[in-house]
Amino acid sequence: MAKGIKDKVAILGMGCSKFGERWDKEADDLMVEAFEEAIKDAGIEKSRIDAAWLATAIEEVHVGKSGVPLAMALRLPYIPVTRVENYCASGSEAFRGAVYAVASGAADIALALGVEKLKDTGYGGLPQRSRGVLNSMFWANVSAPGSFAQLAAAYRAKHGVAAEDLKKAMAHISVKSHDNGSKNPKAHLRNKVTMDTVLNAPMVAEPLGLFDCCGVSDGAACAIVTTPEIARSLGKKDLVSVKALQLAVSNGVESQYNSWDGSYFATTRVASTRAYQEAGIKNPREEVSLIEVHDCFSITELVTMEDLHISPEGGAIKDVMDGFYDSDGKVPCQIDGGLKCFGHPIGSSGLRMIYEMYLQMLGRAGERQRKDNPRFGLTHNLGGFPHQNVCSVSIVGRYEG
Amino acid sequence: MVGITSFGGYIPRLRLSRKAIVDANSWQNSALKAYAKAERAICNWDEDSLTMAVEAGRDCLSGQDRAGVKAVYFASTTFPFDDRLNAGIAAEALNLGSDITTLDVSASLRAGTSGLIAALKTVQAGGGPLLYLASDKRRTKAASQQELLYGDGAVALLLGDKDPIAKFVASHSEAIDFVDHYRGHGSDFDYAWEERWIRDEGYAKIVPPALAALLEKAKLKPGEITHFCMPVTLRGVAVSVAKKLGVGETAVRDNLDGQCGDTGTSHPLVMLVHALQDAKPGDKILIASFGQGCDAMVFEATAALPKLERRSGIKGALARRKPETNYNKYLSFNNLVTTEKGLRSEVDKWTALSTLFRKRGLLTGLIGGKCTKCGTVQIPKSNICVNPNCNAIHSQEDHPFSDIPGRVNSYTADLLTFSPDPPAHYGMVQFAEGGRMMVDFTDVDQGAIQVGMPMRMVFRIKEHDAQRNFTKYFWKAAPAAQTAKEN
Numbered sequence: 001m002a003k004g005i006k007d008k009v010a011i012l013g014m015g016c017s018k019f020g021e022r023w024d025k026e027a028d029d030l031m032v033e034a035f036e037e038a039i040k041d042a043g044i045e046k047s048r049i050d051a052a053w054l055a056t057a058i059e060e061v062h063v064g065k066s067g068v069p070l071a072m073a074l075r076l077p078y079i080p081v082t083r084v085e086n087y088c089a090s091g092s093e094a095f096r097g098a099v100y101a102v103a104s105g106a107a108d109i110a111l112a113l114g115v116e117k118l119k120d121t122g123y124g125g126l127p128q129r130s131r132g133v134l135n136s137m138f139w140a141n142v143s144a145p146g147s148f149a150q151l152a153a154a155y156r157a158k159h160g161v162a163a164e165d166l167k168k169a170m171a172h173i174s175v176k177s178h179d180n181g182s183k184n185p186k187a188h189l190r191n192k193v194t195m196d197t198v199l200n201a202p203m204v205a206e207p208l209g210l211f212d213c214c215g216v217s218d219g220a221a222c223a224i225v226t227t228p229e230i231a232r233s234l235g236k237k238d239l240v241s242v243k244a245l246q247l248a249v250s251n252g253v254e255s256q257y258n259s260w261d262g263s264y265f266a267t268t269r270v271a272s273t274r275a276y277q278e279a280g281i282k283n284p285r286e287e288v289s290l291i292e293v294h295d296c297f298s299i300t301e302l303v304t305m306e307d308l309h310i311s312p313e314g315g316a317i318k319d320v321m322d323g324f325y326d327s328d329g330k331v332p333c334q335i336d337g338g339l340k341c342f343g344h345p346i347g348s349s350g351l352r353m354i355y356e357m358y359l360q361m362l363g364r365a366g367e368r369q370r371k372d373n374p375r376f377g378l379t380h381n382l383g384g385f386p387h388q389n390v391c392s393v394s395i396v397g398r399y400e401g
Numbered sequence: 402m403v404g405i406t407s408f409g410g411y412i413p414r415l416r417l418s419r420k421a422i423v424d425a426n427s428w429q430n431s432a433l434k435a436y437a438k439a440e441r442a443i444c445n446w447d448e449d450s451l452t453m454a455v456e457a458g459r460d461c462l463s464g465q466d467r468a469g470v471k472a473v474y475f476a477s478t479t480f481p482f483d484d485r486l487n488a489g490i491a492a493e494a495l496n497l498g499s500d501i502t503t504l505d506v507s508a509s510l511r512a513g514t515s516g517l518i519a520a521l522k523t524v525q526a527g528g529g530p531l532l533y534l535a536s537d538k539r540r541t542k543a544a545s546q547q548e549l550l551y552g553d554g555a556v557a558l559l560l561g562d563k564d565p566i567a568k569f570v571a572s573h574s575e576a577i578d579f580v581d582h583y584r585g586h587g588s589d590f591d592y593a594w595e596e597r598w599i600r601d602e603g604y605a606k607i608v609p610p611a612l613a614a615l616l617e618k619a620k621l622k623p624g625e626i627t628h629f630c631m632p633v634t635l636r637g638v639a640v641s642v643a644k645k646l647g648v649g650e651t652a653v654r655d656n657l658d659g660q661c662g663d664t665g666t667s668h669p670l671v672m673l674v675h676a677l678q679d680a681k682p683g684d685k686i687l688i689a690s691f692g693q694g695c696d697a698m699v700f701e702a703t704a705a706l707p708k709l710e711r712r713s714g715i716k717g718a719l720a721r722r723k724p725e726t727n728y729n730k731y732l733s734f735n736n737l738v739t740t741e742k743g744l745r746s747e748v749d750k751w752t753a754l755s756t757l758f759r760k761r762g763l764l765t766g767l768i769g770g771k772c773t774k775c776g777t778v779q780i781p782k783s784n785i786c787v788n789p790n791c792n793a794i795h796s797q798e799d800h801p802f803s804d805i806p807g808r809v810n811s812y813t814a815d816l817l818t819f820s821p822d823p824p825a826h827y828g829m830v831q832f833a834e835g836g837r838m839m840v841d842f843t844d845v846d847q848g849a850i851q852v853g854m855p856m857r858m859v860f861r862i863k864e865h866d867a868q869r870n871f872t873k874y875f876w877k878a879a880p881a882a883q884t885a886k887e888n
Contacts, residue, residue, distance in 0.1 A: 140827035146815030154811040157852035205815040262811035
């Protein structure tokens, strides 16, 4: 295996806009909001940035194509700006681009910014859009909840779980994320909810009810990265460095070959195994302090606990119900509210997860700050459908060099 | 000896209760109450005359040599396309190859029989085996008598000159421009004249002489007719015509008026297939088809009939029945009322015709690939084998999936995505020979789907592009138990 990215790149500054229904803001307003916080945190002039990456997934409902919208919004001085899109994992792709640029030495300081302005469609849920000329001619007319809901059907069938037991564990996940979101001033959804509310909510796609689905939000998040050496030279003492960046992409085995049973993410299992190897983590259940996963739906979070090799296969329901992933549990999951409550402005989400880890590592997470000094933080950013997706697993941690 | 070598039938599963129609509309026309009993067949939102014809064709071709079929004729007054060969779409959906003769026949309720007579002549001239399709999805005005009496349905007949199950004996046609109803170019609905006039000046005067001429050609006495098929919904007309001719009243067959309704240009043949499912060798079946004149035909069941592999036919299709009492749903399916479909329905459903052409094997024929290196069956067919232990390049040959049974791997009932009949059911279907697909489901009852459930692929409307009036078709999975063979 290649030597990997571990400790080659440190985070110099981060920013994140408030997520939510930002009716009064354009995408460029949100970009500037996240950027202002990040550049101030980094403590550098804009002119020090050598290259930038922009992540947006559904650009047709807001900024349009290319890197130009970011260069325009921030008035970047003719530097390279690349727009990336990899479904809902786009934010992690922008981060990967910036980190790799620094690691390669091509850039001293690089910027990654994700933005999504989803609330100009006139309806709730993600925008309906073309899947490509041929795909639109034969794919099932899937929605995001409808495709992820199928994990539940397959998981029940595989593990012999009663529908009510699975639904309860899914509800616990949502209740937990609402509790966490209530402590996060930038979160889209800050209300606490009860198990009854979640279990009795209107159905969206069986068995996912309204509270099994994450918020569809406007928002932006931004990271500025550099080498640990440059960060130190700029006066930074406590550093958060990148330990692993992995991406696994479906090649048709899940969707066209008969080896996958539909109850898990083949990509997540591969990406997380590689990430632990890159970061030097042997026992993730014991060594990972915090996780931010792609909880687009409660069932996604549940099966992901197993795919990250933290819960044993078939054991996620028990861990969830035991509070293992609650904010006061052994490995808190979504301590910031997650996609569920912080919100899911698609291109921003991967960077928002890193933002939370960064704050937690530096003790800056306010009311929701984890007390036990987190060491490794894992972020999991997923895009597409369970049967055909891209999965990004990143690990950041305190720089101990 | 030329005749019918196989048959198939299709009646949509949904049966709208006539009472539901009457309850909704008798406030404005109390005469409708006379028809408040029984039911009529209605298409699901994703069915039309083409999809029904394809299903009937599959039923007809089960156990038959598809590769030998040399021609496809298709009769309908409700083709989805005025200018695009409908028989050609059916032929591709049925994977009959391109080396065939095709013909669409239309413009009269008599088209079903007129086309059949022409098809039999083609076969006599050596142009068979010929697959003959007839199908109608009859659009009517809300609160009309037609809404109660009409129905949707299709039949398929395989015609050939070897070992027919029913021998073609004779036919006779009369062309008389008697306009009992018409549908002008571009109109959605029929315009009809008074029933008493149609009965007395139309059926009573036009049909009997045509039938008499037919019997003379066939050298048959009226009493020799064992099955008298005359699709007319006016009460008592078929019996009175039979009597006038000298055919016994017991030979007059049920016009299925209360089961599927009058399926238009297909109906004489719906009754023919229904009769074949009851017939014994030697039985003589007469069909009388009315419409700007009359077509009359006689077939004689042969000793090969009992040997034909069991199939659904019209009887099986009639038995595969789901009662529907929601009249508003019927109105909405047929765009007879403007319903709020939500902003999600506004996605542009544009079709790249060049892509459709390039991928017509997949899109119309449901053809996938089979790897010649490792044997893995997969869909879509691709350049590189999906088996991770093979990945052979350019190794796949065509492999049709439409008749391979499948099972549900995962599923959902989705209330968010746009569907004319929410919730939208879809899921992963795994095929018995290998391969799988995330596909739309159809003909599903809410709560009925389970992991492992057997499914059968059916050719259906995927979407309608209203902006360009283009109907997109693809295959969907339907619960297999509902499509079990009967009779």
